Amino acid sequence: MVLLVQRGPRLNRLIAPSPSSRIMSGVRVRFAPSPTGYLHVGGARTALYNWLFARHVGGVFILRIEDTDMDRSKPELTTAILESLEWLGLTWDEGPVYQSQRLARYREMALNLERSGHAYPCFCTPEELQAKRAQAEAERRAWKYDGACRALSAAERERRRAEGRPSAIRFRVPDSGQTSFEDQVFGHIEVQHRDLEDFVLLRSDGHPTYHLGVVADDLDLRVTHVIRGADHISNTPKQILMYRALEAPVPAFAHLPLILGPDKQRLSKRHGATSVGAYREQGVLPEALVNFLVLLGWTPPGQKEIVPREEMIRDFELTAVSKSNAVFDLEKLAWMNSEYVRNLPAEQLRPLVERELTKAGLGARDSGFAPRQEERFKQTVLLLQSRARTLQDFSGAFRAFFTDEFTYDPEAEKKFWKDAALPALIDALAERLAATEPFDVAATEKTLRSLAEEKGVKAGLLINAARVALTGQAVAPGLFEVMLALGRDRVISRLHRAAAHLRAGGK
RNA sequence: GGCGCUAUCGUCUAGGGGUUAGGACGUCAGAUUCUCAAUCUGAAAACCCGGGUUCGAUUCCCGGUAGCGCUACCA
Numbered sequence: 001m002v003l004l005v006q007r008g009p010r011l012n013r014l015i016a017p018s019p020s021s022r023i024m025s026g027v028r029v030r031f032a033p034s035p036t037g038y039l040h041v042g043g044a045r046t047a048l049y050n051w052l053f054a055r056h057v058g059g060v061f062i063l064r065i066e067d068t069d070m071d072r073s074k075p076e077l078t079t080a081i082l083e084s085l086e087w088l089g090l091t092w093d094e095g096p097v098y099q100s101q102r103l104a105r106y107r108e109m110a111l112n113l114e115r116s117g118h119a120y121p122c123f124c125t126p127e128e129l130q131a132k133r134a135q136a137e138a139e140r141r142a143w144k145y146d147g148a149c150r151a152l153s154a155a156e157r158e159r160r161r162a163e164g165r166p167s168a169i170r171f172r173v174p175d176s177g178q179t180s181f182e183d184q185v186f187g188h189i190e191v192q193h194r195d196l197e198d199f200v201l202l203r204s205d206g207h208p209t210y211h212l213g214v215v216a217d218d219l220d221l222r223v224t225h226v227i228r229g230a231d232h233i234s235n236t237p238k239q240i241l242m243y244r245a246l247e248a249p250v251p252a253f254a255h256l257p258l259i260l261g262p263d264k265q266r267l268s269k270r271h272g273a274t275s276v277g278a279y280r281e282q283g284v285l286p287e288a289l290v291n292f293l294v295l296l297g298w299t300p301p302g303q304k305e306i307v308p309r310e311e312m313i314r315d316f317e318l319t320a321v322s323k324s325n326a327v328f329d330l331e332k333l334a335w336m337n338s339e340y341v342r343n344l345p346a347e348q349l350r351p352l353v354e355r356e357l358t359k360a361g362l363g364a365r366d367s368g369f370a371p372r373q374e375e376r377f378k379q380t381v382l383l384l385q386s387r388a389r390t391l392q393d394f395s396g397a398f399r400a401f402f403t404d405e406f407t408y409d410p411e412a413e414k415k416f417w418k419d420a421a422l423p424a425l426i427d428a429l430a431e432r433l434a435a436t437e438p439f440d441v442a443a444t445e446k447t448l449r450s451l452a453e454e455k456g457v458k459a460g461l462l463i464n465a466a467r468v469a470l471t472g473q474a475v476a477p478g479l480f481e482v483m484l485a486l487g488r489d490r491v492i493s494r495l496h497r498a499a500a501h502l503r504a505g506g507k
Numbered sequence: 508g509g510c511g512c513u514a515u516c517g518u519c520u521a522g523g524g525g526u527u528a529g530g531a532c533g534u535c536a537g538a539u540u541c542u543c544a545a546u547c548u549g550a551a552a553a554c555c556c557g558g559g560u561u562c563g564a565u566u567c568c569c570g571g572u573a574g575c576g577c578u579a580c581c582a
Contacts, residue, residue, distance in 0.1 A: 034582050069581060126580060133579090142509045144578085168580050186512070195510050195578090203580040210582045234511055234577035257513080257575090264574065292519095295531090299520060303530045322520075325575060329518050332532040342545080387544045416542080445541095463541040475543040 027059025029225050030218070031085075031092070034066040035077035038275035039084035041328065042229065042259040042267060045293040049256060050227045051090045052294070052316040062221055063095035066214075068207055073100075084276040088286050089309070097221065099213050106208035109216045109246070110169045110201045118245035119201055121167040122149040123160050145170070145197040166204035171211075171242060173198050179237040184225075184254035184318045191237045199238055211235065215242045223251050227318070230255040230325075254318045257297055258325045267328055283356060283391030284333070288340035292333045296326040306339055338389040346382055353381050353394045360395030362402045380485045383477050400471040401485060404494075408501070412474035416464040423499040425455060425462055426469060430495035439488045441480040448480075469498030 031047040033039060039047075054061040063085070067073040082096065113119035129145070136143035150172065152160075161167070173196045180190035201212040208216070218226060233255050243250045261271035273279060279289055291307055299322075300307050300315050341349070384398050400406040419425075429451055433439075436447045448466070452459040463479050470482055470491060483491045 032582090036582075066582060072581075122580090124580095129580085137508085140508065142578085144509090166580095170580095189511075191511070197578085200580050205580080207580085209580070213582085229576095230512075231576055232582090235582095237511095255512090260575080262518085266575075295519065297519090299530095303521075305519095305531050324513050326520090327518055329532070332519065335532055338544085389544085412542090448541095458541095460541050467542060473543085477543085479541060 025058040027054065027057045027225060028062060028221065028223050029054050029059060029227055030062035030064050030095075030221060030223050031090075032064040032066050032214070032217075032228075033081050034069065034072075035074055035081060036069060036072040037077065038277050039081045040267075040274050041276060041279070041289075041293065042274075044084070044088060044090075044276050044289070045259065045296060046227065046229055046256055047085060047090050048088070048290060048293055049298070049316075049318075049321070052312055053225065053227060053254075053318055054093075055313045056316045059224075060093045061091075062097070062223070063092035064097045064217055064221070065095075065099065066210070067098060067100045068103075068210075068213055070100075070207070080277060084280070087280060088276065088290055094221075097217065099208075099217065102217070102220075103207065105220070106212050106216050107202060107206060110208070110212060113171065113201065113242075113245055114169055116245065117172070118242075119169050119171050120150060120152070121157055121161075122170045122198075122200070123152075123165050123167045124148055125166075145199075147198060150198060168200045168204045169202040170198040171201050171238070171245070173238070173241060179240050181236060181240055181250070181253055183233070183236075184252060185257075185321045186230075186233065186255055186323055189233060189236065191234075196238060196241075201242075211238055211242065215239050215246075218251060219243070219246065219248050225252045225254060225318075227254045227256065230257050254321070257322055259296060260325050260327050262327060262329075264325075264327065271328070272330075279333075283393070284337050285340045285344070285352075285391070288337040289333070291340070292336045296328070297322045305336075334389055341388045341390065342386055344385075346378065346385070349385060350378065350381055352391055356391045356394050357402055362395055362399070376485065376487070383481055383485055387475070387477065397473060397475065398471075400473070401482075404490070406472045408468060408472045408498075409474060412468045412472065415474050416468050417502060419457075419461060419465070421455075421457065422461075422465050423502045425451075425457065426465060426495050426499040426502070428455075429462060429466060430492045430499070433483075433488065433495070434492055436488075439484070441484055444483050445480045465498075466495065470494050 029050045031043075031050045033043050033047075051061050053059070063082075065078050065081075067078065078096075085092070110119060114121065132146065133143045149167075149170070174193045176193060178190055178192045180188060183189050199211060200209050202208055214226075217223075236253055236255075240250055259267050261267045263271075265271075267274055273282065276289065280286070287309070290309070290312075291305075294307065294312055294316075295305065298316065298320060300311060344352075380401050381394075384394065384401065388394060388398070394402070429448060432447050432451055433444060436443050448462055449459050452462050464474075467476055467479050467482065468474065470476075470479070470486060476482055477485075486494070
């Protein structure tokens with residue numbers, strides 16, 4: 001049997017292959033998204049925990065794409081998922097393995113199970129089953145597959161096959177007894193066989209169901225620890241039954257609590273952004289998202305919230321994972337991101353800002369920030385860094401630092417442009433600034449303050465009004481640093497522009 | 508409906524038979540100041556309910572309730 005293991009796409013090559021010295025524990029885990037959507041933050045956390053566990057113990061992290069749902073799977077989505085994982089820095093050691101390329105193997109396994117008597121063909125049509133289910137529901141009876149095809153004689157099976165009736169293959173669940181396992185997170189889990197039905201392994205179209213696919217793949221990939229969402233807890237006993245029927249070793253299981261929306265419902269599109277890509281678009285840093293996600297269900301030792309990745313790897317333990325579901329708190333993510341933005345080394349932040357500006361149609365080099373003014377760009381980013389909560393702030397709230405095309409925030413106008421004397425004051429300030437030498441923080445501040453004193457107004461009035469004039473915002477860094485960042489010419493023209501705007505009645 | 512799992516501030520969580528039940532986000536107040544952010548100080552804010560075990564339960568056990576998950580020829 002040959003595994004269809006492929007190297008990841010181009011991005012994968014950017015990351016150095018894992019040194020073999022790191023892989024020594026024999027532990028093998030996998031993350032197995034299905035390309036029916038983008039990488040969900042819940043999936044990202046599952047991937048993260050798998051990755052952390054693997055790195056912590058020196059194991060292998062495998063990526064598998066569960067694309068057996070032909071109707072809903074899309075190849076572009078696979079690419080998007082891989083990109084999101086790479087962006088998060090969750091690099092895999094093997095794969096991606098595509099289930100769609102292993103169909104023959106699943107069929108073989110189903111047939112083996114049938115041969116050994118652990119599975120049997122079922123000729124019931126989906127319509128028949130649907131009808132029985134509806135009937136049971138109408139009578140308020142619990143429905144479970146009734147085993148109609150369970151005891152068909154060999155002759156009867158042959159007869160039906162000869163008639164060309166399509167059949168699925170079902171697993172034969174023992175009538176009595178129970179199956180239990182020790183979940184690494186949830187502890188002892190046990191279910192009675194009588195509560196399980198004979199589930200389908202292979203659909204009548206020859207495609208495997210999830211149960212067959214996972215077990216076959218986890219077996220062939222020699223996965224030692226299955227770490228996945230808690231929504232699979234109920235499926236686990238079925239899969240254990242399959243391992244036993246196959247006389248194969250049963251891996252360890254660890255289920256992770258689910259991530260919910262603010263209304264405590266499972267996180268979904270109606271809660272807003274749920275995909276990793278969406279947060280990336282919104283200017284969230286990968287390290288911030290990872291740090292935020294890791295805390296949803298796991299607490300590092302010590303009362304720290306900001307956890308460097310090396311420490312996550314060093315301290316991560318499956319057994320320390322929480323058992324209860326967690327609400328995805330956007331506020332905390334925002335805080336976490338601002339922490340990371342503020343503490344990012346300037347040389348790492350700059351290219352990200354450039355990309356953000358370009359994305360927003362504001363070339364960083366436009367409007368006076370010519371290449372030769374690289375130094376000024378550096379200083380501007382540095383000036384804004386402490387106030388940025390996301391990368392998007394640079395093209396949004398801080399727009400005026402990168403282009404002359406910006407508008408005055410109505411709230412800011414209302415707050416700081418009330419005084420009737422302002423137009424004259426602002427023009428006067430512009431004129432004084434034209435003659436200020438040198439044009440630095442100390443001198444410009446002195447100029448403004450002495451003007452204020454002369455005119456008998458509070459310096460704050462002029463400072464705040466000038467801030468709105470220069471940035472369009474009520475919120476910005478210290479005014480004199482802003483002046484320096486913008487440069488004398490731009491400061492003067494913006495002041496005059498604001499004064500004219502005010503005289504025109506705010507039009 | 509059946510089965511399974513879970514339950515500490517609004518949120519993420521620490522803790523654990525006797526604690527002032529700790530931290531973080533958010534909120535509120537104050538300091539600072541040219542706005543905001545940052546920073547500092549302070550405040551409000553939690554053990555789901557009922558039984559049991561125990562000298563003593565938020566912690567252990569049982570029941571209830573609530574939430575979530577599974578209950579497909581989805582994954």
